[in-house]
Structures are given as C-alpha cells and as structure tokens.
Amino acid sequence: MRILRGMLSVAALLAAFGASGGQLRYAEDRAPGIVSPLFATTMAEVRINELVFEGLYTDDAELRSVPDLAVRHEFAADKSSLLVHLRPNVVWHDGTPFSASDVVFTYEAMKHPKTASPESGRVAFVAGVERVDDLAVRFTFVKPEISPWDRLHFKILPAHRFDGNPEVARQHPFRQAPVGTGPYRVEAFQEDGSISLVRFEGHRQAPPIPAVVMREITDKAYQAKLLIYESIEALVRVLPRDLAMLQADARVALAPYQTHSWWYVGMDLGHPGFAKPEVREALSLLVDAAALLAPIGTGEVVSGPFVPSSPFYNHDVAAVSPDAARAAALLRSAGWTHDGRTWSVDGKPVRLRLATAANIEVAQDVVINLQAQLARHGIAVDPEFLGPAEWKRRVWGDRDFDLVLSQWTFDRNEDIYEQFHTKGTRNFFGYTDPEVDGLLDAARAATDPIVKKAQLRKAHAAIAADHPMVFLWTLDSYAAFSRKIEGVDVHPFSFFTWVNRWTMP
Amino acid sequence: MSKRATGIVSTALLTVLLAQGLLFALLTTAPGDAVDLMSPSSAARPALEEALGLQGSAGQRLLRHLGNLATGDLGMSVGVAPGRSVGSLIAGPVASSAALGLVALFLTIAAAWLAVVFDGRRVAAVRLVALLPAFLLAHILVGSTNAAVWWGVQADWWSRPAWFALPDVDHSLRDALAIALLAAASGMWAEASDDVSTAWQTFGSAPFVEAARARRESIRGMAIHHMGLATIELAARRVPWLLGSLLVVERVLLIPGAGALTWKAAELRDVPVVLALGLAAATATALATALASGARAAIDPRLGP
Known part of the structure; x- marks a missing residue:
C-alpha cells in the first residue's frame, strides 16, 4: 500500500508533518480555497492572510491603529484626504522592494469591477489613491473621515506580480504562489489541504517561530483531542463542549479573547x-x-x-x-x-x-x-x-x-x-x-x-x-495553545496580528 | 467488434453520460452556487459568473461542459481551489482513492470467502461489529486507539509512535484502517459473504452438479467456473458501494482522496470538480460492469459473441 501511496509523494508529506520541529501547527475546519486578500471570504482566509500580507496600518495591543507598512501620515485639515508616508526598506517575499505603486495597484484591483473582489466594500470610502513618490501616497475620500487609518488595514498586494493590471482573475497564478511582505511566506500547498509557511527572514521583525503549518482538520470533534495529543499546537476557537477537557490538561493554555x-x-x-x-x-x-x-x-x-x-x-x-x-x-x-x-x-x-x-x-x-x-x-x-x-x-x-x-x-x-x-x-x-x-x-x-x-x-x-x-x-471566545508556545496574545478578528511576539523555546 | 462487445461498450458509455447528466441536474437544483458563497454584491454577480464559467442557463452550461469533456477539458475549480484546473486538482486524490478502493475490494472478496469457509460463532461476532456504519466504527477505533496509546505514552510504557495521533498523520496504519473499514464496515462484508454463500448454495443445488455427483464425477472444474464468475460479478456489484463508502471513510479519517474531495466540492458547489469526480466514479462503475459482462460472455458458453 505504501508503494501505491508513494506515487502521491506521501513521503514528502510525512517529512513535513511527522514532527513539530519548531513549527506551529494550527487547525482550520476548511483550508483556504485561495490565499489572496482580494478574494478572502472566510475567516480561515483572513487568518492566513494575516501571516502572509500586511496593511498600511494594523492594531496595537489596545486595538488602536498603528502604522505597519506606513510610517506616518499627514491628515488634511478638511479631513478629506490623507498623505501616507510608507515604510522604507520593505521588500516582498520575492525580494522586490515595496513601493507606493503597490498601494495604488491594490486599491485599483479591489475596486475593479472585473476583479469582482468581495473586499471592494473596504475601499468604498476612498475616492482615489495617488502616488506622490516612491514612498508616499495620497488618499482622497468620498466624504470627510474621522480616522481613516482605522479603515486602511486592508492588505497590500505586489503590483509587479500582476504586471500592474488591476483586473485580477481568480485563476491568476498568484493564487498558487502568493507573495506578501508579512512575517511568513507560503512554502507549499499540500495535497491534504494543509499550507506550510516559513519565517520571512527579510522581515523587519522576523518572528521567533520558524514555521507555521495550517492543518485542515474537517472534523471538529478531532481538533481539541489533537491539541491534547500534541499533534497540533494551536486551536483557533475552542468549542464550548471542549473547554472543560482542555482546561483540565496541564499542557494546554486557554487564551480568552473578546470578539x-x-x-x-x-x-x-x-x-x-x-x-x-x-x-x-x-x-x-x-x-x-x-x-x-x-x-x-x-x-x-x-x-x-x-x-x-x-x-x-x-x-x-x-x-x-x-x-x-x-x-x-x-x-x-x-x-x-x-x-x-x-x-x-x-x-x-x-x-x-x-x-x-x-x-x-x-x-x-x-x-x-x-x-x-x-x-x-x-x-x-x-x-x-x-x-x-x-x-x-x-x-x-x-x-x-x-x-x-x-x-x-x-x-x-x-x-x-x-x-x-x-x-x-x-x-x-x-x-x-x-x-x-x-x-x-x-x-x-x-x-x-x-x-x-x-x-x-x-x-x-x-x-x-x-x-x-x-x-x-x-x-466568550477561547483559543487554545500548547504551553510550548509562549507570549501568546491573539487578535479578536485576525488572530495572528501579534504573531511576531509568540515564541516556541 | 462483436455485437455483444458493442453492446457492453455502448451501455458503459451511456451509463457515464447519464451519470453526468443526473449529477449536473442534482447540482443545479441544489440551492446556492459558488457565486453565492463569495458573497458578492448583486452588481458583481455577472462578472463573477463570467469569471467562473457559470453564465448562461443550466442547459447551456451542461452542453458547454459536455463539449469541453469531449476535448478532454475538465474545466476549472470554482470553489475548492478557485482557478486551478480540475484535472490537476483531482489526479492525486483519484489515484489515492483508486488504490485504497482496489485493495479494499480484494479484501472484501477474500474475507467474504473466508467467512463462508470458516463459518462459526467468532465469524458471526465480527460480522455483527462490521454491520456498524463506517463513520461510527471509524470514530470508535480512532478514539479508543488514540486514548490507549496516549495513556501508555504518558505512563512511559512506550514512546510516541510515528503514526500518532490518528487520523492526523498520513501513515500506512491510517491507510490500513481505511481499507479495513471500506472492506468490511456498513455491512459491506456481511453482504459480500451472503452473496458468496448464496452463489455457493445455488451452485451446490444446481441439477448439473447433482447429476455430476450422481455420476461420481469431479465438480472442481465446474465449481471454479461457476464461483469464479460469481466472484467477478460480486466484485462489480460492490464497486458503487465502495465508492459511496469512500465519501465517508476518507472524510472521517482525513484522507485527502476523491471521496473527501467530492464532499468538500459539493459543499462549496464546485460543480466542475464534482462532475469530474462523478465522471471518474461512473467510469469505474461502468468499467467494472463491462468487465463482469465480458467475463460472463467469455466464460458462459450459452452466451454468444
């Protein structure tokens, strides 16, 4: 039987999943169908996008907007536009420098009717984005905004991977080879639906945990058990019926979070x-x-x-x-x-x-x-x-x-x-x-x-x-982690926003 | 090609085509489609339908699908892995499931024969357990095995096995469990052994066998002839059941095969993927039936060419 399965590169999968070896394995009910912020429709996709891509702004621990790919901004007195200065020396996972063109492209791709992005509503408040120079863009708004940076968390895409064409089809090769600026880069899509990610060494704050594996475990009944058996290290959301079982296990820590x-x-x-x-x-x-x-x-x-x-x-x-x-x-x-x-x-x-x-x-x-x-x-x-x-x-x-x-x-x-x-x-x-x-x-x-x-x-x-x-x-929502993972703090929506602080001695 | 061979091939082709039509009709009448799952605004729907190849009436889509099929194009996934070619998406899972299914089929037949040969209380007890639904049996086996092994690991009685914990790790033990469930559970083994037993009794009470016995002639040749054909026909009949069981067993044991993929694709209304997997299943069934008919035609002298 192993010979027959060998045709399917089972050995490669075994090598990938046989042991944790410094990797954080977390369970999803259903693997993301597509890893692209343009087409995210499920929370599993939101979570993996958080590992691979970055927005201009993100949340700090108090859930206040802080610059991420941005460094600072200048808000117009009439609140109708925002000049955003971009972080210098940021590179994409393929080594290409990040620039203002990527921000303009992302906005145009999200808005493009043929792209039909379900995320287009996130930029509905923006009337236009203009490239000021390589590291500055100006957003103009449909109407005056209170704190537009709170709405500029959408993930930025690499214009060069699409030849700058904002009409993005779902079958674009990017879906198989996503490239972001985030702390992890996609290494492989496995046949069993799992996705392997490795630390992006070129990131300004490369995370301590070297690898993350998203495991597709379709049967929720198994997920909590697999955490106890140390087959995975994190459970995004604990079912209420599993709470007592996980609480009673000394190897598991529960992380409550407010959604x-x-x-x-x-x-x-x-x-x-x-x-x-x-x-x-x-x-x-x-x-x-x-x-x-x-x-x-x-x-x-x-x-x-x-x-x-x-x-x-x-x-x-x-x-x-x-x-x-x-x-x-x-x-x-x-x-x-x-x-x-x-x-x-x-x-x-x-x-x-x-x-x-x-x-x-x-x-x-x-x-x-x-x-x-x-x-x-x-x-x-x-x-x-x-x-x-x-x-x-x-x-x-x-x-x-x-x-x-x-x-x-x-x-x-x-x-x-x-x-x-x-x-x-x-x-x-x-x-x-x-x-x-x-x-x-x-x-x-x-x-x-x-x-x-x-x-x-x-x-x-x-x-x-x-x-x-x-x-x-x-x-009340709880995530559950193996106690091997330390410094865990989860974001109530995107989960992995503060993954840079997590450690796995 | 003889008239009979032409008939067998035509029946097989018709079966495959009808299965495609039926599956398409089922998928079309099921509420919701891939576009619904992408939650677009109603304004975005036409663009998405065009991008996903879902534009036009159901009849137009079916004709387009059959036309593409004739050129060997299985289309593009619209839900499981939007944009990926269906051929590349299903190749691995179909090969994996075919391997599992073939071994399980062989085991079913072998176990059915053994049950007839070694009839007794122990066999009856195992038969009773095998009547349980595959999903229930899988959960019981996985849960109890994991609990026992983990208990031993915690007590330092043994180290953590490479296959632990089921069914998370892709290991030959998980395959073996899947094969055993496919071969026996949900009444598969019981029905197969009943079929073998019935065929054996029918053969034993056949007038030509009784006549041979009366003449004190050997019936070995007749037995091989008769039971061989019965076994081939039994195997052919088991194929659709086996394909159905793959849906459940692969899903419960997290095996990335065609069964689990069919389930997922149906949930996500990934019509091209379900149709392609349905095509593979219908082809397997038609092929098995054609082989059985061919075998009967070749073996049974009463059937002409």
Whole structure:
C-alpha cells in the first residue's frame, strides 16, 4: 500500500508533518480555497492572510491603529484626504522592494469591477489613491473621515506580480504562489489541504517561530483531542463542549479573547406575521436567552446590535427578560388566538421555519432548546440546517425563511449599517425604519467620534425598541495553545496580528 | 467488434453520460452556487459568473461542459481551489482513492470467502461489529486507539509512535484502517459473504452438479467456473458501494482522496470538480460492469459473441 501511496509523494508529506520541529501547527475546519486578500471570504482566509500580507496600518495591543507598512501620515485639515508616508526598506517575499505603486495597484484591483473582489466594500470610502513618490501616497475620500487609518488595514498586494493590471482573475497564478511582505511566506500547498509557511527572514521583525503549518482538520470533534495529543499546537476557537477537557490538561493554555460577535434570532420582516411590532416583541419575551446560553458556554446576554464592551453599546437599554404573560397579551392584541395549547392565526396553528447555518458551532443545541422553549408556549418550530451555499442562497438571496438563528461578527469598526439600514447589503430581514436610517447615516457622516458614538447608541436604543430580531448573547471566545508556545496574545478578528511576539523555546 | 462487445461498450458509455447528466441536474437544483458563497454584491454577480464559467442557463452550461469533456477539458475549480484546473486538482486524490478502493475490494472478496469457509460463532461476532456504519466504527477505533496509546505514552510504557495521533498523520496504519473499514464496515462484508454463500448454495443445488455427483464425477472444474464468475460479478456489484463508502471513510479519517474531495466540492458547489469526480466514479462503475459482462460472455458458453 505504501508503494501505491508513494506515487502521491506521501513521503514528502510525512517529512513535513511527522514532527513539530519548531513549527506551529494550527487547525482550520476548511483550508483556504485561495490565499489572496482580494478574494478572502472566510475567516480561515483572513487568518492566513494575516501571516502572509500586511496593511498600511494594523492594531496595537489596545486595538488602536498603528502604522505597519506606513510610517506616518499627514491628515488634511478638511479631513478629506490623507498623505501616507510608507515604510522604507520593505521588500516582498520575492525580494522586490515595496513601493507606493503597490498601494495604488491594490486599491485599483479591489475596486475593479472585473476583479469582482468581495473586499471592494473596504475601499468604498476612498475616492482615489495617488502616488506622490516612491514612498508616499495620497488618499482622497468620498466624504470627510474621522480616522481613516482605522479603515486602511486592508492588505497590500505586489503590483509587479500582476504586471500592474488591476483586473485580477481568480485563476491568476498568484493564487498558487502568493507573495506578501508579512512575517511568513507560503512554502507549499499540500495535497491534504494543509499550507506550510516559513519565517520571512527579510522581515523587519522576523518572528521567533520558524514555521507555521495550517492543518485542515474537517472534523471538529478531532481538533481539541489533537491539541491534547500534541499533534497540533494551536486551536483557533475552542468549542464550548471542549473547554472543560482542555482546561483540565496541564499542557494546554486557554487564551480568552473578546470578539465583536453576537448571536440573534432574526425574522423575515416581509412575513405578514412579523410586520406587527407586538408579535416581534412577544417573540422576544418568549425566548429565554440566558437559558439557551447556559448549555453552550459562557457569555453575556445583549440588548441590541453591539457587544457590551463596545463604545457604541447603550447600557441604558436593558436586555429583554422573559415574560410569558406579557407576550400572551401582546399576541392576543395582534389577533392571535390560543386554544390552551397552541397559538393560531386566522384559525391556523402557528408553525415557523427556523433556518440555521449548519456550520455554526453548537447551533444544534441552541435550536433544539429554542424549539422546546417556543413549543412550551404554543408555537411550533421546524428547524432547518443549511449548508453554506444553501444558506447564502435561501437566506441572503431568496429570503426563504421565517426565523434564522445566526451570529454577526464585526471587525474593529463595528459598522452595523449593512445589517440595519434600509439600503444595507446584509439587511436580508427587510428591516426598515426611517429613524434608524437617519441615525446610521448620521453616524457614518460624523467627523467627531463623540457624535458617532452618540448616534450609534441612539440607534441601539431605537433598534432594540423595534425588536426586528431577538438579540441573544455575545459568547466568550477561547483559543487554545500548547504551553510550548509562549507570549501568546491573539487578535479578536485576525488572530495572528501579534504573531511576531509568540515564541516556541 | 462483436455485437455483444458493442453492446457492453455502448451501455458503459451511456451509463457515464447519464451519470453526468443526473449529477449536473442534482447540482443545479441544489440551492446556492459558488457565486453565492463569495458573497458578492448583486452588481458583481455577472462578472463573477463570467469569471467562473457559470453564465448562461443550466442547459447551456451542461452542453458547454459536455463539449469541453469531449476535448478532454475538465474545466476549472470554482470553489475548492478557485482557478486551478480540475484535472490537476483531482489526479492525486483519484489515484489515492483508486488504490485504497482496489485493495479494499480484494479484501472484501477474500474475507467474504473466508467467512463462508470458516463459518462459526467468532465469524458471526465480527460480522455483527462490521454491520456498524463506517463513520461510527471509524470514530470508535480512532478514539479508543488514540486514548490507549496516549495513556501508555504518558505512563512511559512506550514512546510516541510515528503514526500518532490518528487520523492526523498520513501513515500506512491510517491507510490500513481505511481499507479495513471500506472492506468490511456498513455491512459491506456481511453482504459480500451472503452473496458468496448464496452463489455457493445455488451452485451446490444446481441439477448439473447433482447429476455430476450422481455420476461420481469431479465438480472442481465446474465449481471454479461457476464461483469464479460469481466472484467477478460480486466484485462489480460492490464497486458503487465502495465508492459511496469512500465519501465517508476518507472524510472521517482525513484522507485527502476523491471521496473527501467530492464532499468538500459539493459543499462549496464546485460543480466542475464534482462532475469530474462523478465522471471518474461512473467510469469505474461502468468499467467494472463491462468487465463482469465480458467475463460472463467469455466464460458462459450459452452466451454468444
């Protein structure tokens, strides 16, 4: 058998993965299909891009924007443009010097309609980028910006690898041979989906750990076990059910991190039943979020579309407490009838389809408990677990659902415009409220961070009062590491932002 | 080419073509496509569809696919590894799975014969375990083996084996486990041994065998003739089951073969990759059936050329 498998270069793979030998192996459920910041659509791709590429700005430990490929900037008094001075002596993994042309090219490639980059929204606020000299670029903005450097974290690409042509096809050879300026360079894409990276010695802060291997381990049930068995050194996200097992192991350290992520039960607001605010509020009152949270982990119940640690979270708005009596009164006022066991509308028992993305961790537990909670109150729920493509088509495209259980994860900007503005591209619930639209528009237009904070807190209150969804919780997140890795600090979104500080004696 | 050989080849070709059409129809009716997964704005959809070769109606896409197929072009991956040629993407996994599958098929047949020859309580007990679904058996074997080995490593009873921990390391032990599961689990072995047993009983009670026995003639030649053909036909029948099991076993044991790739490609709506893998599977099935029909035609004197 080994002879047959030998045809497939198994020996090479064994050599690569037989022993850790100073390499950090981390697990992903699914390997990135493509390593290019232009086409990143999954968190696995975001994480590997963080190792290979760099942006003009990055986050420091306090999550403040600090220069990365930039060194300093000059902000125009009218806040409509930014002159960015670039870091000198930076080279790409192939030895070519980094320059202003690369920044201009990246912007143009992201915006190019034929490139069709799903990341194009990240530069929607930029009207143009002009090369001033080899190490300086000027950004002009669509409208005045408060702190544009917070939005200039997107990764920069090497113009010379694309011959400067910003129309980038997915089949471009770059997908097989990505070149960045980041602390690690891609060494090999393995047949088993794994990706090997080695330290980029030409980096200004070459990381102490010489190699990183992204291992594709499709079965989540194995991941925590493999960490305990020292087959991998890092687990990006620990499943709540594995927490106790990992906590009990002396060789494993847990690293808690705060994500800008919250769970919700969304409603199809185009559904005649959910058009009535009484029904939406009643549904919120029937769901006991704390009881749903308890079996799956620890966290905090939220009252609106931000996490409690966010500056935009309105702490004056209390989370909804379950109240079956008030819910019943609201449903009756909306014309629903109760026969002692089930609720009916126009003589028909209420039966709701609850769609969930099958790949969401612990979603099954939540769905079963939610189904039981609503059934106790006389509302039948039919759960549907959808694969990724079916989820995108049915929920995002066709709005073919009554309820959805899902979560939103935001980057540092926590921009909820796309979810709650009438024109939002992610507003697949059909939520529309002129007051909220006005507040979100004002928040985007604000040039004063205090004004922006005030507008978003008002938006929080207005949205919570409208009950367009049942706001559930923000879940405590943990990464897990072998204790062989020291100095670990993980970024809540990109994970590897501070990998330069990690050591592996 | 004789009329019968022409019939066998035509049936095989038709099987492959029908399988492609059916698979395409299934993939087309499944909700969502590769463009949906890339979360573009609706404005970006036409450009992406063009870039990924997804433009046009389902019929146009099928015809385009069949046309490309006729020229040997399997197309470009749109989900698993966007932009990579399907041929290069599937070559390694298909070869790997073919090797696993062939060994497993041989083992199934051998084990089925052994079960008939050594019928007894022990065989019945093992047969019972092999009725468990492959994924469940794989999880039990992997979990218990890992736990036992790790316990010994921690107690300094032995050093960490090169294959540890299953199924993370690509090692011959993992292949052996996969082959055993493919050959036996999910009722594979039980059904195969039943088939062999039935064929043996049918042969034993056949009038020509009874007549030979009555004449006190040797039946060895007849047995080899009859059971050889039955074994070839049994192997051919097992091929589709084996291909189905590959989907589960490779995924559970993290083996980067055609089965695991099919699963991943279907999830990502990578139609060209699924179609190419379906083509390989249909070809394997059609080939096995054609071989069995050919063998019967060659061996059975009642069937003409």
